[in-house]
Amino acid sequence: MPLFSLKKTLPLLLAFSLSHLAFAEPQHGLAMHGDLKYPTNFTHFDYTNPDAPKGGDVKRWSMGTFDSFNSFIIKGTPADGLGLIYDSLMEKALDEPFSQYGLLAANVDMPESRESITYYLRPEAKFSDNTPVRANDILFTYNTLIEKGSPFYKAYLGDIESIEALDELTVKFKFKTGENRELPLIIGEIPILPEHFWKERDFSATLQTPPIGSGPYTLDSFESGRSVTYKRNPDYWGRDLPVNKGRFNFDTLRYDYYRDTTVSLEAFKAGEYDFRQETSSKQWATSYTGPQFDSGELVKTEIPHHRPTGMQAFIFNTRRDIFNDPKVRQALGYAFDFEWTNKNLFYNAYARTHSFFSNSEMAATELPTAEELEILTPLKDQIPSEVFTTVYRAPTYDGSGNIRRELRDALRLLKSAGWELKNGKLIQKSSGQPLTFEILIAQKEMERIIAPMSKNLSRLGVEVSIRVVDVSQYINRLRAFDFDMVVGSFGQSSSPGNEQREFWGSYNADKPGSRNIIGIQSPAIDTLIELIIKAPNREQLVLRTRALDRVLQWNHYVIPHFHSRSDRIAYKNKFDFPKIRPDYDLGFDTWWVKESAH
Incomplete structure (x- = not known):
């Protein structure tokens, strides 16, 4: 019924x-929470031009x-x-x-x-x-x-x-x-x-x-x-x-479809489509050049934004036995040297991500306040002790690429979790099985980011392989939880709520197609999610979200990546847009094609 x-x-x-x-x-x-900005008789949003001309044909990729x-x-x-x-x-x-x-x-x-x-x-x-x-x-x-x-x-x-x-x-x-x-x-x-x-x-x-x-x-x-x-x-x-x-x-x-981002960029520069939002810092720094840009035919710009950037990361599938132990996940996180990667591959374009709610007031960046402790203390026996004593920071290095000391720390964690180094391979003492896993990706460009981490992991005796598949296969394997590790992200809004159940809720950890791709099954996290959903005001929403952030951080479910606080966009010089930009979105649907370009 x-x-x-x-x-x-x-x-x-x-x-x-x-x-x-x-x-x-x-x-x-x-x-x-709070009052509406726009009154009953408002005529349009401030970030739109009510007199924008209609017309023009636009292509995206x-x-x-x-x-x-x-x-x-x-x-x-x-x-x-x-x-x-x-x-x-x-x-x-x-x-x-x-x-x-x-x-x-x-x-x-x-x-x-x-x-x-x-x-x-x-x-x-x-x-x-x-x-x-x-x-x-x-x-x-x-x-x-x-x-x-x-x-x-x-x-x-x-x-x-x-x-x-x-x-x-x-x-x-x-x-x-x-x-x-x-x-x-x-x-x-x-x-x-x-x-x-x-x-x-x-x-x-x-x-x-x-x-x-x-x-x-x-x-x-x-x-x-x-x-x-x-x-x-x-x-x-x-x-x-x-x-x-x-x-x-x-x-x-x-929308025109391309199998490869590099090919799609060349198509953009050749005039095949009109608007592009760039996610690769290397491409942004090195490839957006040429006579089209010099002449002004193509425009390249960065627009600062105020959106939460969420969490992009290497994501563990905790349904896999090798990733059951938080100590193992924490140890493997030492192998990602963001500072070296940012300097040598990203042209220092990014900031390191430490929070699941990065670039927002919901990020846990200081020790918990008394108000947060009221939320967390009833869960004390179910969550990592570090939640109460230490501010989480993903491993941070000096950019030289020399991380021997940190890899030794990682090896100590692995040994305490029941692994040992034998003949250059990390072996589980109880089963004799080596620690090997596959990283599944859909964008071949991610290989250059994975390669340095893979090299560091091999120094720990961990064998990593990379599997590149097409987008359809990638989506289907995620839906079936058929992976060891993936590169993915958890987007967040300025008002977290019911979507947190889908990201981290126990009830759907084993439901194919759910967004709980990590496989989290934690009563404490379930409790915090419900507290967020029931937050009576903005202040409590922020406090409860910070509490959830701390518990997610210290369970080491992911190896955090990085984020940018601006949108990198390029477009044909055929567009115009309102003088006021929206705070929480690029607002592309408020743009228009110049009448001279029709």
Whole structure:
């Protein structure tokens, strides 16, 4: 039976009309903590140009390939850009930590207890085939995502108790408790699906035909696995809403796929596409040169940002016996010499990452305060003792490449964990098995970062191999937890919440397709996650997130990498953009093509 149902009976409507009296006046937006920045009568976000001209064709690039237009399941490799075709109930403001304003929903009602929320749909909202967006589409979306979608949705939406359509334009969500303060805002972010399109299709299967949505673009054309093109819908129902004014200005947006990042860069310099965001410091320092840049045809720039940078790292699969012991994981971390790597490979472009919430106030960078200790002390017997006594720092070196002393420290840790060095190989005393593992990657460029670490590991008697696979195979192996170690990342927002369950929660450690790729199963971490989700205010959210950060750090689940506090972008000199940039995103959907370039 579906969790959610459509009820139109008179008793229900009467009950609703009475319960409605307990609500405040309908709101035009929601804020996670604090007040909304934009008033009821706002006309556009500050970081948009409401008079931006429409028009122009834009090309971007993507890595790998695609074989599906269903991005909501764990099967297949979905095409990039599919979010352009969907609207959600609310739209997030990119200059506030976590606030959102009405999109499909004109207004919302939510009591102070946060035990429920009611959305009032805009009667003019419609899908691209002119079918109206109605309450049954909202019900269908949540039923389907929880029952057939990626495990992520079941975790993300697990605290919904029920959803009822009170009439065609009114939908009420009830929650198991009012303590999951983020959940009302999460509901507002979910893409809404058209029931009439999906009801005759198998949602659990990959989709080969263009889907229908209510968003600003439609999927116009595609070449299987090679390119996909979206066309701005001239009849888009929501184009004049305050949350959309000045956005979605390109007539078409095409994604071309490349198998190799180096080839894709050369294609960019040859004028094959228009915009590129660079992640390789070497490429940024050495390859963005030439007559195209000298003449101004191509523009290269760095834009500082205020976003949390999360954690990019070498990630251990703790389901593997060799990585069960935190001492082993800690010891292997000594082999990554970031300072040498940064100087010799990255042109000193990066800062070392020490926190899972780097570049944010949630990062644990000092000893725990008295308030944090109140959170952590009840868990004392379940978490590493260093959480209380020492600020975590990933191994730090002088950049010379001489790390003999630290490798000796690593070897002592390995010996204390039951390993010994015999004939140049690290052997487990109990089983006689050598310590060998494979690092799985999809980007060949990562080999130059792994190679120095691999060399240091070999000095410890550890044998490491590198396996490069295509993007589709990489995704499938991650979904099946079929790896020893990968290079990956855990992105974070300025308002952590329910996604932490998916990253670290015990319940889905062995569920294929979950984001808990580490395989963490820790009651203490589960407790801290729930405390974050239930944080009553911003101050407690920060304190509880720092507490989680400390426990993750000292369990040595990853070997931290590095991060940049700016976006490195290059683009054809055909674009213009608003004078004000959003704090928490690049805001590419606020750019426009100069009329002279049409």
